[in-house]
Amino acid sequence: ISSTRSNRRANLRLFRKKGVKQETPDCTLDFKEFVERMAEHESSLTLVFNEIDVNKDGTLEP
Incomplete structure (x- = not known):
């Protein structure tokens, strides 16, 4: 649990x-x-x- 809490705090720091x-x-x-x-x-x-919606139709095609 300690590492999970540490991970959450690290993620929050990155987010902020x-x-x-x-x-x-x-x-x-x-x-x-x-x-x-x-x-x-x-x-x-x-x-x-x-930018990656090449044909500008609101969908991404492979």
């Missing part, structure tokens, strides 16, 4: 690394910060998806 202004000693993340980070990821994913 970009764009989060307030770092707390226990690496907590409030809902507002979570939503902001998710929105950033969504924007990045949209850009990537649109």
Whole structure:
């Protein structure tokens, strides 16, 4: 369990690394910060998806 908790904390630190202004000693993340980070990821994913959607039909083909 200790390693699982450590992994979660490490993942949270990585998640917070970009764009989060307030770092707390226990690496907590409030809902507002979570939503902001998710929105950033969504924007990045949209850009990537649109770039690899070759025929621009909203689907990815092999």
